[in-house]
Amino acid sequence: MQGPKGTYDVLPADQPLRQTVLAEARRIFITAGYGRIATPTFEDTALFERGVGTSSDIVRKEMYTFTDKGGRSLTLKPEGTAPVVRAYIQHGMHKLPQPVKLWYLERMFRFERPQAGRYREHYQLGAEAIGSGDPALDAELIVMMSDLYDSLGVPDVELRLSSMGDRQCRPAYIEKLSAYLKHAIGGLCPDCRERARLNPLRVFDCKNERCIAILVDAPRLVDNLCEACQEHFDAVRGFLDLLGRPYRVDGTLVRGFDYYTRTTFEYECDRLGAQKGIGGGGRYDNLVEEIGGQQAPAAGFGTGLERIVLALKSAGIAPEPPGEDVFFIILNDEARPAALTAMHALRRAGITAGIDYAGRRAKGQMKQANRVRAQFAVIIGEEEIAAGNATVKDMISGEQEKIGLEALVEYLVDRV
RNA sequence: GUGGAUGUAGCUCAGCUGGUAGAGCUCCGGACUGUGGAUCCGGCGGUCGUGGGUUCAAAUCCCAUCAUCCACCCCA
DSSP, X not given: OOOOXXXXXXOGGGHHHHHHHHHHHHHHHHHTTOEEXXXXXXXXXXXXXXXXXXXXXXXXXXXXXXXXXXXXXXXXXXXXXXXXXXXXXXXXXXXXXXXXXXXXXXXXXXXXXXXXXXXXXXEEEEEEEESOOOHHHHHHHHHHHHHHHHHHTOOSEEEEEEEOOOTTTHHHHHHHHHHHHHHHGGGSOHHHHHHHHHOXXXXXXXXXXXXXXXXXXXXXXXXXXXXXXXXXXXXXXXXXXXXXXXXXXOTTOOOSOXXXXXXXXXXXXXXXXXXXXXXXXXXXXXXXXXXXXXXXXXXXXXEEHHHHHHHHHHTTOOOOOOOOSEEEEXXXXXXXXXXXXXXXXXXXXXXXEEEOOSOXXXXXXXXXXXXXXXXXXXXXXXXXXXXXXXXXXXXXXXXEEEXXXXXXHHHHXXXX
């Protein structure tokens, strides 16, 4: 037996790195005033069809959709934003002081072929700020991400920034791009011809050199923004400059969801194999309305836990797992009651303590104490029982001294 | 969904042109009758992914299948 394709187990040895990432993320979300939200693992399929958009690949071919016994069509969530927006609407959060700032750590599900840094079930850390169109909010989200990567030491991270325009300027631009593509269609790869028809912006994702060459001269959305979008974009850039966060304006940046408007951004890291994206997001000023709420501008981001972990591993970052404070070594059966009593008393006092359950000899028990990286080994044998004490060995210096059994817990609590 | 690579002990892998399996690490033990991290020695541990086929004989050759990894589409 093995786990389903594209899933993985998080083993104890994997925890120190993961916990480091989660603790940093939590700290950054909290200091920025974001409150945690948890949404269901599955939602009505219609939520994603309306939110993410039926033209997106995620909705077209990557959703885990099933029918429950009540005949409802449900879907394991493939992304985090639509569920958060649904919760915002459902709980009347538009009546709270705006913007409402939320963060989450959730499992996401997408039916894709697994690959380096890509799973069918993965974890995303994300934040959404709903109810404000202020460009400084876009900058806040972008800065939170860079703070996270910086504080963790994620190597070689680069920020790409663009704007998707809005209902005002995007349609006109798409027409302009389509005209250009129609003109150049003969030189494009089959994939791009398909893209030109379905979702012209996607041609900028193509890795084919001939396509890239043709697209060098294609019109870019960032160069065709309406006045309001241009102003917003300039303001976001101004804030990033003010805060000293480097970025590269990249008119070829296209994100996978249909709901983005104005600002979009993506952090890339070279250490992840072919999947360079480590996190991304943007503004989605129409989504709340599209899902059925009152119009409310909003922005957010998501970042992949597995990809952060992969990048950190590539940089050799490996936090030490916590060791035990005390390990008991008993040399005969008579010593067990005293050792067990002391061990449980220590645990109640908050000290990490362990004992052998594998019937090892004295030497094996010492090895075990060493393996769990115990600070102290407490040895109890015939001599100690007779004298009513225990031998406490400092595992680093190797020094040992006898301590009366009744004073043992206090002695260790003081020293650990 | 498409393409490529790989599947031998818990882990990392060796096993040439077919003769029914080996190393290192880990684990347990011994050298050191009650004391760890070094060294040496020993032991535990495998239906060689699975199912067929060829052959006197298959981990090795052939076919199928499953799984893993990498890449594409797309995405965190």
